Amino acid sequence: MTYKERFDKRDFKEMRPIDAKIGVVPNADGSAMFSFGDTIALASVYGPKTLTPKHMQNPEKGILRVHYTMLSFSVGERAKPGASRRSQEISKVTEWALSPVVRLDELPGTVIDIHIVIPQANAGTRCAGINAAAMALAHAGIPMTEMISAVSVGKIDDKICVDLIKEEEDYEEGEGATDMPVAYLSNSGKLTLLQLDGRISTEKFEEALEAGKDACKKIFELQKKVLKEYK
Amino acid sequence: MTPKEKQENPGKEGKREVVIPGEIISEDENDLPGEWTVKSGKNIVATRLGVVEKIDRLVKVIPLSGVYIPRRGNIVIGEVKDITMNGWLVDIGAPYTAFLPLRECHGFIEESEMENVYGIGDLIVAKIIDVRRTSIDLTMKQKEKGLGKIREGLIVKVNPHRVPRIIGKEGSMIRLIKEASKCVIIVGQNGLIWIRGENLENQLFARKAIEFVIENTIAEGLTEKVEEWLKENKLKLKEEVKEN
């Protein structure tokens, strides 16, 4: 019982203040910003457009190409520009998180490019990226059957926490830190992102899943509100 | 509203609520899912950001954003991307590249002449005669005026979903702008607009007028606002033309 109060004094199941905007990249077909406190993600979408060269096309359905990158000055110790193994993995799980709801079978032979950039990071970047990307896809008029919302949940020592900050991810006392980014679909309530890093009992795991679901509902309300303000 | 009705009553959709992907827009199991919707159990769910339109039992979504969705009969303006043995590949801003077959052009064109008729990078005005799952066919062989290569004039690019507003009820809005600017204006349904006038000043004036319509697209009494704007700025235009 070492983690009695969160570093930033939030309730254990409380998220940082969230914010969102669409249209942040005028050149793109769709774009959005999403933030959890001081973690900010920008996303822009180009497409659907015919994929060239032709041999790379999928004649059955469209392709989502996700590219996630952090700016070198988004973190304390400078991150070298360019892809890293971490950013490649995040790009892939993001693609898997978004693609189940995109009506790619209506768009054979095309590609939809999703670019996610993190200008400022304090944990939860892949979740902020998914939230921004989901809004950017809707803004770009890409047909989707549901919206997607993501949040990082975890267990810090013995407490289930929602929306972890970096200090919490690095926590080493007591039971240490278990980090679990999740993404839920708005209608079916199914999970499209689930990763886990740490040690957690099955009971606490279920508690974390529920906490994540509740937080994602709130995130969805914000995404909905901002999209409905589109003019 | 059918697309035709939408053309005749533009701007009405601005007053309706915007729906988002995944939103339930009908819970009546007798309703039928139209464009940009899916049936989910007994509900109908929107798949695009837009406004809902219901005619009888058919429920569909009119998109507010996104790439141009081609329809047969649309006049479009596109950029020639490539030349093949039997036609031209044209980018009309749709998910798929459009194709203008040789046989859909007037007269006989030698294969070696194709580049001169429509070269890569040229803009052309054409009509869509066929839309299939992944292909769009164009033609030049229609009675409409203005089909062919664009050699001079000004091009304005707008969100294709704003085109009905720019055209106006029975073409009233675009007519206002044409008369005030003394320009020939061809509006492509894919969001590209071609303005042709006597001089650069008139063309720029027409372009500004179109941008004014876009900026005030959800405003009430847009026609009156545009008429006023045109009157005010016409005087400035006269002076500018004199200067040059």
Added chain:
Amino acid sequence: MAGYKVTRKNIMEAISKGKRLNGRGLFEQRPIEIKFGISNKAEGSVSVKFGKTEVVCGIKMDVSEPYPDHEDEGTMITSMELLPLASPEFEYGMPSIEAVEIARIVDRGIRESGFIDFKKLCIKEGEKVWSIFIDLATINDDGNLIDASALAAVLALLIARKPVYDKKKERVSYGEFTDEKLPLNIEKMPLTITFFKIGEKVFIDPTREEENATEGRLTVELSKPESEKSELINAMQKGGESPFSIKEIENIVEEATKMFKKLKVLVDGEIEKFEKEKTEKSEGKKSKRKEKVEE
């Protein structure tokens, strides 16, 4: 789809008449919007918008060994990322020549002006010096990336604060900042204006559509140290295929000195505003703390 042949013709015709397609003057700058502190992890950061063009810049610092021929000087590296986020024309992979050129132009202006006092970045001669990383990235490309980037770099340097250096552990404590600004010679601040050419006409701050229609450009980086009677040219770059006559270049330099004065006023104003807001914020915190203590 930017830059159709026909649009290029229009732009060229308009420019030859001394006009722009949206009515701007040939030497009229688009509205500039500046936002500081876009990343609280950077030693200094800023977003600069010229109309719809947006470029961000972050300053990161580290401690490393000096170069063998400059044992008592800090180092500086400038990089530019043309992010595919910002335009359908940008691609992933090795930095393109466009990105490399922008980084090098920005770097030259800052280095040659003497804006940064590199000797004051020395911690222990021959062993430890501060390295400054100037990292630029595009958020939206609507032309004139060189000038937006150069301005962003200078602004970010002006507001940057050194991070804490743990002498015992002999490394930087990332995330902890001091109140110490970078060792800058403010009066040697370099400001950059690029002049673009179509036919005989020259103009500044093009949109992407306009820039694609240009045939050549000349970037001029100026500073006005107090000791000098007139502006100094610190760096120049001619780009594109179009040649320039001596007269054209002289006219451009003269126009550049006029633009420099305007830019300087803008920069001074923005920095003043930033410092003021910072003081008000910390005073707000102090008075809150005072209230708490009094309670």
